[in-house]
Amino acid sequence: MNNFVNTLVERKGELLNDTLQHITISLSALLLAMAIAIPLAILVVHHKKVGEILLQVTGVLQTIPSLALLGLLIPIVGIGSVPALIALVVYALLPIFQNTYVGLAEIDPAIEEAAVAFGMSRLRRLIKVEIPIALPIIISGIRSALVLIIGTATLAALVGGGGLGNLILLGIDRNNTALTLIGALASASLAIIFSALINLLQKAKPRVTGLVLVALICGLGGYSVYQKQAANQETITIAGKLGAEPDILINMYAQLIKAADPQAHVVLKSNFGKTSFLFNALKSGQIDLYPEFTGTVLDSLVKVPQTVDKSKLTANETYQEANRLLAKQAQLRLLAPMAYQNTYALAVKQTFATKHGLQTISDLQKVLPQIKAGFTLEFIDRADGYKGVKAKYGLTFPSVQGMEPSLRYEAINQNKINLIDAYSTDSELARYGLVVLQDDRQLFPDYRGAPLMSQAFAQKHPQIVTALNQLAGKISAAEMTAMNYQVNVKKKSAASVAQNYLVKHGLLKGDN
Structure with missing residues (x-):
């Protein structure tokens, strides 16, 4: 219990930020799903065959595994919040469309006939009669969709979309049960709270429900404007792969950059994903740099000429070839590598x-x-x-x-x-x-880590290149293993472990 409380206090800043991200992406997905499903149900409610077909289609969409859907979306829209948002909208369509369609279709025909007899137009009947009668069922579908969205939104972290999934993935990666539990409980709490709020709306007057929706749209819109204004300041986004070691390295990068330029606005995206995610994010400009390894470049990220025998390259030749091919094939630059091998x-x-x-x-x-x-x-x-x-x-x-x-x-x-x-x-x-076990046939190539960035970024920020090159030839395998141990076993923060190393080796002043 003490570990849970200590972790909660230590991570309260991250918890608040991730919760806000989770709420934003969940409510945005809900509003988009409503904007699609409700009008669609209204249009087809008097066309039974079309309505049945759409019910089948939305049902099929919901059966697509979430990881598969995210994997299909990444090549099209990249990584980040966009593929996560699209996936969540897809999953929310069925309950909203189904309840809206059923709620409108099951209105007593006698009521419809009375409204026609009073001379109401189609639009007036919809606004004054049909929607108010069907509203409780519609809101029930919205509540089901939101609970589904909030639970599924934790997967957004797998593609760099943020949210409470960050804490859950970090807890799993660090074998930190308390951290995983905090993320899971926060997500469950959000689902309960918002379900209760929607339940209250279900009992409220239609006008109150409408005002709440307007306020919600305005709130999300205002938050988006705020984010865009904040983004006007240049942000240096540094991402890392899953694990303690990338987290330590990106914190070193951030601290060195801040020491060189105290006004720099640096954002860290730890546990951002696997190699392919980060490489694609870098090429598309969604992040500015991340730690990569020379062997990974030659084996996974570039096309190596058949004339090059990777198994015969020295450590320095591996780096030189990796940097040359990155520049030629992807316009990227790998800075000088550190000393340790992480093969x-x-x-x-x-x-x-x-x-x-x-x-x-x-x-x-x-x-x-x-x-x-x-x-x-x-x-x-x-x-x-x-x-x-x-x-x-x-x-x-x-x-x-x-x-x-x-x-x-x-x-x-x-x-x-x-x-x-x-x-x-x-x-x-x-x-x-x-x-x-000894690699007696030399399968695994040289793996030395270094910051990977675009050539354009390196040319625009020579002071960052200079700052990060201070790590060239530094950090032995024993030192890196010890730092990983401090984070994984001693449960120290990656930021403090990174700072201690930099201060100890004279790369950072003790008061930074």
Whole structure:
């Protein structure tokens, strides 16, 4: 309980910001869904066949898995709040359309005939008779849609859309139950509160309901204007992949930039997503820079000429080739890398390695039938990951499960799996008593991290390039592992760990 309270106090700023983001995207999606579904239901209510078809269509849309829908939207509209907003609108259409359609269709024909007898026009009947009678059912559909939206909106964090999903994902990644619980409880609380408010509207007069909707639209509109005005000031957006290490690095970047230019407005987007998300976000201008690794560039982000043998490149040659191809193919620039290697690795428990005499990846051939692997989805799909293991080592494991990064460590600790992919600087290796198997056939390339940005950004901000280049050749593997341990195990904030390193090594003044 103390851990929960301490985490709540420590993260209150993030909780407030994420809650506001969650409310904004949820209510925006609700209003858009209402603007589509309600008029559509009104138009087709007297055309039964068309209405039935639309009910089927909205029903089918709601069955599309949320992750699949987000994946389909990203190539079209990019990442951020837009794909999340579209997905939420899609899911909200069915309950609103269905209840509006049913509410209007089931009005007593005698009432309709009386309204016609009084000489009411179609529009007047709709406003004065039909909508007021159907309003309780319509609002019930709106309430169902909003509860659905608020729960589903946590997935927005997977595509950089913000909201309370940030806290949930961060808690999962850091194995911080309190943080995950705070995000989940906040989301559930929002659903309960807004459901109760809509329930009150259901009992109110139509005029009151209309005024509330107008106030809601004005409020969201005002907030959007405020955000646009705030965006007039140039913002330097730094994003990081999932995990403690990227979080530490982006905090270092931010602190170095602020030290070089105290007026700079820096926004951090930690746990922004996987490699492809960040790379696409950088190319589309949604973020300005993020930490990337030389080996990842050559294996996943650029097309390497067939004349280049990546396995024979030195660490410096890997960086030079990665930077050259980024500039040529994507107009991006990778700054000078840090010292430590954060290469991929395969790891097993020390007890398992000792029992079966495992020292190298090739040794896994001896226990191949016993292997139960848990790999990240990214590792499974990469040429320098499981695909490379199969090609270079001839190892096809009988059981391979795709897992989120932090979950695979929990799984191997509980003996549900016995082989995982890891990064060589992961603090969990020591925490869970794991041993890294030697890459005896040199599958995994050189991985040194450095800030990746567009060439245009680098040219426009030479002072930022100078500030970030202070990290070139710095941070040993032992230092990075120790910092990861401070965040993951000691539960220290990435910002404080980053600051301590920079101050200790004279890159930042102690009072910054």
